[in-house]
Amino acid sequence: MSGGMGIGAAAPRSEDRRFITGRGRYVDDINLRSQQYAWFVRSPHPHAEVRSIDAGQALEMPGVTAVLTGADLEADEVGSLPVAWGITSVDGSPAVEPGFPALADGRVRYVGNPVAVVIAETRAAARDAAEAVNVHYEELDSVSSAAAAMEEGAPQIHEAAEGNLCFNWEWLPSAMAPDAKANTEKALKEAAHVVSLELVNNRLVPNAMEPRASLADFNPATGQLTLYTTSQNPHVNRLLLCTATLKMPEHKVRVVAPDVGGGFGSKIYHYAEELVVCWASRRLGVPVKWTAERSESFLGDAQGRDHLTRVELALDAEARFTALRVDTIANLGSYVSTFGAAVPTVFYGPLLAGVYKTPNIYATVKGVFTNTTPTDAYRGAGRPEACYLIERVVDEAAAQLGMDPAEIRRRNFIQPDEFPYQSPVGQLYDSGEFEGCLDLAMEINGYAGFDERRKQSEARGRLRGRGMSFYIEACGAAPSQAAGQLGARAGLYEVATVRVHPTGAVQVMTGTHSHGQSHETTFAQIVSDRLGVDFANVEIVHGDTGEVPFGMGTYASRSLAVGGSALVKALDKVVEKGRKIAAHLLEAAAGDIEFSDGQFRVAGTDRQVAFGDVALAAYVPHNYPLQELEPGLEETSFFDPENFTFPSGCYICEVEVDTETGVVEIRDFVAADDFGNIINPMVVEGQVHGGLAQGIGQALMEHCRYTPEGQLLTGSYMDYCMPRADDLPSFKVATRCTPTPFNPLGAKGCGEAGAIGAPPAVMNAVLDALRPLGVKHIDMPATPNAVWWAIEAARSGE
Amino acid sequence: MREFDYYRAGSVRDAAKRLAASGNAMLLAGGMTLLPALKMRLNEPSELIDLGGIDELKGVKLSRKGAHIGATTTHVEVAGNVELRAAIPVISQAAESIGDPQVRNRGTLGGSVANNDPAADYPAVALGLGATIITNKRKISADSFFVGLFETALGTGEMVTEVLFPLPQRAGYAKFPNPATRYALVGVCVAQFKSGVRVAVTGAGPSVYRLEDFEEALEGDFSSDALDGLSVSAANLNDDMHASAEYRAHLVGVMARRAVAMALD
Numbered sequence A: 001m002s003g004g005m006g007i008g009a010a011a012p013r014s015e016d017r018r019f020i021t022g023r024g025r026y027v028d029d030i031n032l033r034s035q036q037y038a039w040f041v042r043s044p045h046p047h048a049e050v051r052s053i054d055a056g057q058a059l060e061m062p063g064v065t066a067v068l069t070g071a072d073l074e075a076d077e078v079g080s081l082p083v084a085w086g087i088t089s090v091d092g093s094p095a096v097e098p099g100f101p102a103l104a105d106g107r108v109r110y111v112g113n114p115v116a117v118v119i120a121e122t123r124a125a126a127r128d129a130a131e132a133v134n135v136h137y138e139e140l141d142s143v144s145s146a147a148a149a150m151e152e153g154a155p156q157i158h159e160a161a162e163g164n165l166c167f168n169w170e171w172l173p174s175a176m177a178p179d180a181k182a183n184t185e186k187a188l189k190e191a192a193h194v195v196s197l198e199l200v201n202n203r204l205v206p207n208a209m210e211p212r213a214s215l216a217d218f219n220p221a222t223g224q225l226t227l228y229t230t231s232q233n234p235h236v237n238r239l240l241l242c243t244a245t246l247k248m249p250e251h252k253v254r255v256v257a258p259d260v261g262g263g264f265g266s267k268i269y270h271y272a273e274e275l276v277v278c279w280a281s282r283r284l285g286v287p288v289k290w291t292a293e294r295s296e297s298f299l300g301d302a303q304g305r306d307h308l309t310r311v312e313l314a315l316d317a318e319a320r321f322t323a324l325r326v327d328t329i330a331n332l333g334s335y336v337s338t339f340g341a342a343v344p345t346v347f348y349g350p351l352l353a354g355v356y357k358t359p360n361i362y363a364t365v366k367g368v369f370t371n372t373t374p375t376d377a378y379r380g381a382g383r384p385e386a387c388y389l390i391e392r393v394v395d396e397a398a399a400q401l402g403m404d405p406a407e408i409r410r411r412n413f414i415q416p417d418e419f420p421y422q423s424p425v426g427q428l429y430d431s432g433e434f435e436g437c438l439d440l441a442m443e444i445n446g447y448a449g450f451d452e453r454r455k456q457s458e459a460r461g462r463l464r465g466r467g468m469s470f471y472i473e474a475c476g477a478a479p480s481q482a483a484g485q486l487g488a489r490a491g492l493y494e495v496a497t498v499r500v501h502p503t504g505a506v507q508v509m510t511g512t513h514s515h516g517q518s519h520e521t522t523f524a525q526i527v528s529d530r531l532g533v534d535f536a537n538v539e540i541v542h543g544d545t546g547e548v549p550f551g552m553g554t555y556a557s558r559s560l561a562v563g564g565s566a567l568v569k570a571l572d573k574v575v576e577k578g579r580k581i582a583a584h585l586l587e588a589a590a591g592d593i594e595f596s597d598g599q600f601r602v603a604g605t606d607r608q609v610a611f612g613d614v615a616l617a618a619y620v621p622h623n624y625p626l627q628e629l630e631p632g633l634e635e636t637s638f639f640d641p642e643n644f645t646f647p648s649g650c651y652i653c654e655v656e657v658d659t660e661t662g663v664v665e666i667r668d669f670v671a672a673d674d675f676g677n678i679i680n681p682m683v684v685e686g687q688v689h690g691g692l693a694q695g696i697g698q699a700l701m702e703h704c705r706y707t708p709e710g711q712l713l714t715g716s717y718m719d720y721c722m723p724r725a726d727d728l729p730s731f732k733v734a735t736r737c738t739p740t741p742f743n744p745l746g747a748k749g750c751g752e753a754g755a756i757g758a759p760p761a762v763m764n765a766v767l768d769a770l771r772p773l774g775v776k777h778i779d780m781p782a783t784p785n786a787v788w789w790a791i792e793a794a795r796s797g798e
Numbered sequence B: 001m002r003e004f005d006y007y008r009a010g011s012v013r014d015a016a017k018r019l020a021a022s023g024n025a026m027l028l029a030g031g032m033t034l035l036p037a038l039k040m041r042l043n044e045p046s047e048l049i050d051l052g053g054i055d056e057l058k059g060v061k062l063s064r065k066g067a068h069i070g071a072t073t074t075h076v077e078v079a080g081n082v083e084l085r086a087a088i089p090v091i092s093q094a095a096e097s098i099g100d101p102q103v104r105n106r107g108t109l110g111g112s113v114a115n116n117d118p119a120a121d122y123p124a125v126a127l128g129l130g131a132t133i134i135t136n137k138r139k140i141s142a143d144s145f146f147v148g149l150f151e152t153a154l155g156t157g158e159m160v161t162e163v164l165f166p167l168p169q170r171a172g173y174a175k176f177p178n179p180a181t182r183y184a185l186v187g188v189c190v191a192q193f194k195s196g197v198r199v200a201v202t203g204a205g206p207s208v209y210r211l212e213d214f215e216e217a218l219e220g221d222f223s224s225d226a227l228d229g230l231s232v233s234a235a236n237l238n239d240d241m242h243a244s245a246e247y248r249a250h251l252v253g254v255m256a257r258r259a260v261a262m263a264l265d
């Protein structure tokens, strides 16, 4: 009955037809009557006092309606952009959360910091007028790197943050694990070998294909505000608008995130621009639209990563890991973004065990303010940073001990019979068969044939290297109570409503949001599978707080694990009610009714009634047990997971290096992932490909760079190097499955895996190729220039 | 982008007249460089004079003198011209290495040489082959045409109508693409004529330039080995986040060797 489109089918994506034929409806495609346009005046300086703003000339220009500044914002009592996750320092004090006003409150702290907004009848008029707004800045000293910002005498960015320190965090905190620090130090002292590395995790720009856009429509007659915005989580935006910034009651605010062209985390947050258009629309009584230029995306979208880490791994004489110590400096940028403090801490520290049985782990993270664009979650969010350092230091240990990288990992893996496994950094891993995954990846790679391939490469004048990584990550955010204990200021359950129509057609209202993840397809497959209705008779509705119950959106690979589970629970309720209706229609006991393939059947007989007929009976209740049952067939479930889910996987990369030019080419890339149960293998493969592209981009090409003072150097694609299709190999992907016991689908999540596992695999391969030349270290991205210099330095013995 | 007038010229004379009449008009060829500059408000012309409708500016012709390529011939037309590829393959190779299909479908030879981007490919081939840039007013040798950073010998009211590339005995163009832009981080064109060898470098300096000591070495012995022992000074070379000056200097040597190998292939 599912038309072959049930769970496990590689169903073609329902959404593709409209995307490929240009019928998608993105925020910028929506235009309202009398709509006006916002253009932001942004700071050209990384750090300055705003002495005055003179809008006189701008206001006289044709088509200009208003020029608004931070003072107007304050007068209207619009709140500061909120921080949604609080972090506590070692000494028990809360992280410094300086206000983040949507328009500067007298000081600008990064290039691109909004200072004023012009509202005008056309975009061009708004832009012309913005150039005529005369802002008098008094420049201050500034700093872009976190290490420099921590030095004595560095420019102070926020008064409340002495030494530019936002927080000094430890994991596990002494209150939870009093001996973690001492035990780790002891193990390091007593170790047979200690391997240490200093690693940079390079800052990245998310670069979603669709730039951010917001269109706010306040109706003065009803007091109703509708916001169309490029969001991954419209309910979160509404919550923050209503509670923190605009402070309106929820029933007066509707947030719609229509088709959204990619997010990668960057569209989670409540941004200044979206708040300002809402406020301006409310003030002026006209719809106000803002659409980012690509250059604004480079300045204004929260950026990712930017860690500086020292890691030490202790091993005993048999190469068993006995301790891991991590010290990280995380660059938060100029303000704390929505999840900016959580990403380098609670999304990072708890993953530091990796897939290994390291008994002692202790980490500290210093979050530091700098005069740069704020950082926040970007595909993987904390887990890529954790995975990178673990898998780099493990490989380095193998190299120093002369061991095979596969062997050192095997020796330290958590074993299948040890699940659920309590890691020393606070996670309860659900399931995994790491050796099985490793063997699968090695088999696909043809591990044993590497030496021969290396010789062939050498014959062509290329150095060949092979690198491996084994990631594990926490998906399915999140068990709300655990998250709350860690500082989350919101719940992290998910919701689904299943509305069965009288004909048996089904609509699902989900709180998750698809901006590339194919929910319209995979969620429909679940419904089709569970209810036995035709795939084409299922519609997935998302992205509109006016239509969907309160859900938390899409990030952290949570949609299927949490949102899909809410859907399954709601479907179960539908089936339960249907069973009672069917029992009545078939004059049998509900306990005797079986449901399969879309038929309710009296067990052991051929007496049955189709799902569609049950639906009809529910809405035309002439023959219906009205004394016991309400009419209608619509059910809602909230699902708050018991635990995170833990996808894992083994990646193997082979590269060739042209030592004359420093060019690294990827010759082979194998990804063997354990995502638990899979709904649509084609969609999963697509997610893996995208993640790998971003991970390889981070390893070889992408780097968001600033001058030491904080001028953005990579402000366009002329300088920010995005991977293109022909930079990537043809990926070999495979999956193994150990279902998670923590949700009814047994699904773990796959959205970020590639971006987490790829960087260390690539870098380990590059180093493997270059070690014969004496190269010991290279930071991401391994650009031709960087590789050539590393070779030169090794040759000259530096 | 600010407001501007648009004028579609019918002939070279028409375009030249229009250009002379307005102090602030600009010629529009493929628009691949000019339109992004307008969007970023780096240029604010009062009028754009579109050369796209002028038939006399289009096409590739071969003669005894070499290849005559009209100014508005697109990169894709140059790359796809079979006779040209047989006669002077280095031009086709350079054309097909430019940008992506969209850029090659719109961008033109005249726009590229007139723009003289320090990392553009055509200037290297034009200088390497010792081309003649023909304008509505005169003929200019490539040696005097490419003056400096985004600067050419074109005077006001002057436009490129054609480029004449002489026929070399052999030639090669080796390009090391900038990983972000795919313009030339370093590109070297080597061409051998009866009269001598020419070596032109793009991407490395403020403008395309010739490498005389490489030319001398190759005149004695046209082989990659002849360049062994020659080094390139990093002084005055471009230095940016994609490549330090030293790395660029090194790449000039590597690309020159590869260009010679391509020429000999």
Ligand SMILES: Cc1cc2nc3c(=O)[nH]c(=O)nc-3n(C[C@H](O)[C@H](O)[C@H](O)COP(=O)(O)OP(=O)(O)OC[C@H]3O[C@@H](n4cnc5c(N)ncnc54)[C@H](O)[C@@H]3O)c2cc1C
Residues within 6 Å of the ligand: B026, B027, B028, B029, B030, B031, B032, B033, B034, B035, B051, B071, B072, B097, B098, B099, B100, B103, B106, B107, B108, B109, B110, B111, B112, B114, B115, B117, B119, B120, B121, B122, B154, B158, B159, B160, B161, B181, B182, B183, B184
């Ligand atoms: C994404 C991208 C990638 C690119 N990659 C490369 C690359 O790898 N290598 C490379 O070499 N180039 C590259 N380019 C540039 C491309 O080759 C352009 O086509 C070229 O620089 C300009 O040609 P155009 O016809 O588009 O000129 P336009 O943009 O129309 O004009 C450029 C300038 O030349 C002037 N002009 C145009 N025609 C004439 C004429 N006949 N006489 C006098 N002045 C004239 C215009 O007034 C303007 O100032 C790239 C461009 C883009 C957008």
